[in-house]
Amino acid sequence: MQEAEGDDFYYSLIFLFVPFRDESTLVMEGETMEEAFRRHREASIRGIENHFNTLQKLLEAERNWKKIVDARNKAGFTEELPDNMEGDEPQLLGEIMEAVADIADMHINVPNLTLEQREAMLNLDQKRIFDKIKSHLLSQKEREDLLENESSRLLRIDNITPLRMFISGVGGTGKSFLIEAIKCLVDDIWHPKSSEIMCAIVAPTGIAAFNVGELTIHRSFQLPIEHEGKTAGYWALSKEAQKRIKMTLKDLKIIIVDKVSMVSNLNLAYLHMRLEDIFGTDVGSKNILFVGDLLQLPPVNGRPVFNKISNKLVKTRLGAANAVNIWKETVEYDELTINERQKGDETFFKMLDSVRHGCLTDDTIDTVKSRVFNVSIQEKYKELESEGTNPPMCLFSKVDACQKINELMLESLETDKIELACVDVVDESGSTAKFDKKQIKK
Secondary structure, three states, rough: HHHHHHHHHHHHHHHHHOOOHHHOOOOOOOOOOOOOHHHHHHHHHHHHHHHHHHHHHHHHHHHHHHHHHHHHHOOOOOOOOOOOOOOOOOHHHHHHHHHHHHHOOOOOOOOOOOOOHHHHOOOOHHHHHHHHHHHHHHHHHHHHHHHHOHHHOOOOOEEEEEOEEEEEOOOEEEOHHHHHHHHHHHHHHOOOOOOOOEEEEEOHHHHHHHHHOOEHHHHHOOOOOOOOOOOOOOOOOOOOOOOOHHHHHOOOEEEEEEOOOOOOHHHHHHHHHHHHHHHHHHHHHEEEEEOOOOOOOOOOOEOOOOOOOOHHHHHHHHHOOOOOOHHHHHOEEEEEOOOOOOOHHHHHHHHHHHHOOOOOOOHHHHHHHOOOOOOHHHHHHHHHHHOOOOOOEEEOOHHHHHHHHHHHHHHHHHOOOOEEEEOOOOOOOOOOEEEEEEEEOO
């Protein structure tokens, strides 16, 4: 194979299998086509391995949870736990031990990009915030090293004000990539052993936690959860439970809370109180980064994280006379503004941003109206076929219309038809629905 043919071959594979919005990003400057192909291939393999390992852990966690639920039901537990829990029941302690084990398991090191590679891939906005966090963590490490010397016993690590930062940014500004870079930075500074947890990344829901490869905030810190729309009041862990969690998180340097828009002000207070219970200091004297977009999904049955907790909830849920507004009084704000995802489409980016703020401009309304089609789906599909290999995305208000265009697309494939049975496993009713799918030739 000649070199030119080889380049065409590798580029065709990259073009076919690597998702992109800007074609110029597929091959880096100074990189051959073969090198680019191998780089994308290795990244895909790592991604598959990470998702497979995470899925296995989630399945195991689900099995453990079912055992816990069965044990609690047999013991006759009510849905809400008692406010005063001096001694945990065996089932609850077992649940905590499972959570502690899951936290440790989720931090098994997986080969990935080096810190230098990640830093080189940060844009100016990400690098500015990254450097600010890096400077703080390096200062903390220097103070910790001084504390180990006999001559520096008078120094106290809690003299360093912990980092409390909210990193905002619309979808596509690289928040998740920045989180990964920060975790890599923590590992590079402290060089943790396999059993040491230096950086805990948590999220408010199972899906969000899965996307960042971690656990929910409730499971990680054993926070009260909601049952049938009603949130349980705060309950303290027993000394034994506190000891187990403290031993697991004794080396913790930073907590990163992703998708913070879905964290309620009550859950933030619960996190503060739990860390105070475990470590005996304000928010456990831990660095905390909150990441997300407050204009996205709000908390379920709760108030936004920045709202002050009502006096009623302070008394009934926290068991206190008053509570400070942790968010407004302690959290520093910063924002990512460079949108990597919509980098090549300024019009689309501005349109999304105006929708995000709920302030639709006349230009946005006119742009959206110009894309509405009144012809039949069959006619529209024929028009899309003429667009070639890069047709536009279609949005439908009803499932039937979406299904119709999908059927037309499947019928256009000149391959054998395969029928798959979809089994409803949510309620285990066994109901089935049949879907048609075309087999794509290799």
